[in-house]
Amino acid sequence: MVCVNDILRFVETLAPKYMKEDWDNVGLLCGEGNREVRKVLVALDPFLNVCEEAYEVGADLIVTHHPLIFTPVKAVTNQDPVGRSLLFLIRNGIAAINAHTNLDQTHGGVNDVLAKTLELRNVSLLSPQGTDEAGNEWGLLRAGERDETSLTEFAAFVKERLHCSGLRFVDAGKPVCRVAVGGGACGGGLYEVAAAGCDTFVTSDVKYNQFWDAKEYGLNLIDAGHFETENPVCDVLAESLRKEFPEIEVILSEKHGDPIQFL
Numbered sequence: 001m002v003c004v005n006d007i008l009r010f011v012e013t014l015a016p017k018y019m020k021e022d023w024d025n026v027g028l029l030c031g032e033g034n035r036e037v038r039k040v041l042v043a044l045d046p047f048l049n050v051c052e053e054a055y056e057v058g059a060d061l062i063v064t065h066h067p068l069i070f071t072p073v074k075a076v077t078n079q080d081p082v083g084r085s086l087l088f089l090i091r092n093g094i095a096a097i098n099a100h101t102n103l104d105q106t107h108g109g110v111n112d113v114l115a116k117t118l119e120l121r122n123v124s125l126l127s128p129q130g131t132d133e134a135g136n137e138w139g140l141l142r143a144g145e146r147d148e149t150s151l152t153e154f155a156a157f158v159k160e161r162l163h164c165s166g167l168r169f170v171d172a173g174k175p176v177c178r179v180a181v182g183g184g185a186c187g188g189g190l191y192e193v194a195a196a197g198c199d200t201f202v203t204s205d206v207k208y209n210q211f212w213d214a215k216e217y218g219l220n221l222i223d224a225g226h227f228e229t230e231n232p233v234c235d236v237l238a239e240s241l242r243k244e245f246p247e248i249e250v251i252l253s254e255k256h257g258d259p260i261q262f263l
């Protein structure tokens with residue numbers, strides 16, 4: 001029998017808890033650790049639509065990247081989105097596990113998958129934070145190489161590969177050769193990326209002043225969307241769970257997605 005704790009332990013081998021940022025919240029955030037699991041739903045987000053999908057498909061557990069509980073919860077009621085999701089999961093006996101910044105930073109996690117999705121070569125880690133038990137360095141941002149192209153052509157490639165409805169970018173007047181990636185909100189890494197000799201940075205949630213800063217640094221900057229830059233890891237996470245637990249069913253959410261629309 002596979003239980004919630006078995007899956008939690010495995011997820012934490014993929015993305016060890018010590019790799020998370022101090023402000024983050026990861027692990028088992030809802031449910032009973034000894035509860036049997038026959039079906040798992042993997043998604044980027046644990047919002048109510050995903051919780052309802054888990055019930056509809058008969059899942060006992062959701063495994064997500066983003067945490068269901070991020071800031072301290074003072075009350076669990078149906079008056080706010082987190083409370084509604086928690087009440088729904090508890091009422092229906094569905095557990096929730098997540099790996100957030102630990103999955104961003106681990107070897108083979110969010111940013112390695114993003115670099116692979118964008119077909120970067122000779123990928124390396126910028127600013128290693130430590131070494132895991134297998135001897136792999138871990139940290140946040142990745143950088144790699146690609147055949148020289150124009151920023152416009154590369155932006156179109158990013159849009160196609162990540163299935164973006166749209167993206168924002170600033171052109172620093174350089175061709176694209178050495179690209180850094182940071183899934184999610186990594187705009188704060190602009191200086192680190194520029195100092196590492198990269199000409200282009202793909203990330204998301206970029207602030208207005210950061211676009212100006214990128215231009216000053218001589219760095220092409222592409223904001224491809226939070227969901228879009230992180231979502232590729234869900235396929236990898238689901239496949240890892242299938243291989244480790246062949247006796248249970250692991251499915252990928254069909255209802256999670258980017259709520260942002262473009263005219």
